[in-house]
Amino acid sequence: xxxxxxxxxxxxxxxxxxxxxxxxxxxxxxxxxxxxxxxxxxxxxxxxxxxxxxxxxxxxxxxxxxxxxxxxxxxxxxxxxxxxxxxxxxxxxxxxxxxxxxxxxxxxxxxxxxxxxxxxxxxxxxxxxxxxxxxxxxxxxxxxxxxxxxxxxxxxxxxxxxxxxxxxxxxxxxxxxxxxxxxxxxxxxxxxxxxxxxxxxxxxxxxxxxxxxxxxxxxxxxxxxxxxxxx
Numbered sequence: 724x725x726x727x728x729x730x731x732x733x734x735x736x737x738x739x740x741x742x743x744x745x746x747x748x749x750x751x752x753x754x755x756x757x758x759x760x761x762x763x764x765x766x767x768x769x770x771x772x773x774x775x776x777x778x779x780x781x782x783x784x785x786x787x788x789x790x791x792x793x794x795x796x797x798x799x800x801x802x803x804x805x806x807x808x809x810x811x812x813x814x815x816x817x818x819x820x821x822x823x824x825x826x827x828x829x830x831x832x833x834x835x836x837x838x839x840x841x842x843x844x845x846x847x848x849x850x851x852x853x854x855x856x857x858x859x860x861x862x863x864x865x866x867x868x869x870x871x872x873x874x875x876x877x878x879x880x881x882x883x884x885x886x887x888x889x890x891x892x893x894x895x896x897x898x899x900x901x902x903x904x905x906x907x908x909x910x911x912x913x914x915x916x917x918x919x920x921x922x923x924x925x926x927x928x929x930x931x932x933x934x935x936x937x938x939x940x941x942x943x944x945x946x947x948x949x950x951x952x953x954x
Contacts, residue, residue, distance in 0.1 A: 757805075761802075761804065761805035764804075765809050767797065767809055768813030771793050772789050772812075772813040789814065790813065790814065793810050832945060839932050857915050858916060863916065865894050866895075866919060869888075869923050880937075881934060884934070898916075902916060902917040902920065
């Protein structure tokens with residue numbers, strides 16, 4: 724029964740099974756009597772789990788301190804019958820907290836990635852409406868080379884750009900600022916080339932952010948993680 728309840732609310736139901744096994748008593752009366760000891764003991768284990776996880780994060784040291792502190796406290800408070808279940812509770816909360824935090828972190832990165840993709844589509848849409856036929860001469864070849872480079876970056880699983888791509892972007896930046904200063908002096912609206920350079924640089928920035936997020940997910944081992952976001 725307790726396993727079904729835990730499963731329905733998304734808690735580790737294995738804990739319920741273990742708890743039921745280690746708290747079996749000969750009679751219902753004995754079970755209720757021991758419950759008055761086990762309940763405060765479990766609360767102590769849970770409190771230590773939250774305290775040490777908050778202070779130290781999820782580490783082997785945290786696990787050790789939760790177990791040792793729970794056992795000592797139960798002994799000092801004469802809650803001997805609840806020591807085992809209290810220690811199990813503390814360890815289970817530690818594991819559950821780690822699982823939940825991992826899932827939340829993965830959701831955060833996926834949401835951020837989705838937001839960047841949305842902005843990427845927005846800037847690509849802006850490029851579609853520009854009169855690109857005005858930029859067909861050899862002078863604008865760097866722009867078309869950048870489009871090809873963007874395609875290669877998007878094909879890369881890590882969104883990693885090459886040295887050649889970085890060189891193209893540097894050229895785009897130099898040309899954009901030169902055009903912007905010239906057009907500001909003449910009080911003219913941005914030309915098609917200047918607008919396209921701006922959109923290309925914006926896309927480059929978004930691709931850099933996607934690569935950064937991928938690196939962060941690698942750091943936390945989330946790219947190959949099987950953690951369910953619904954848990």
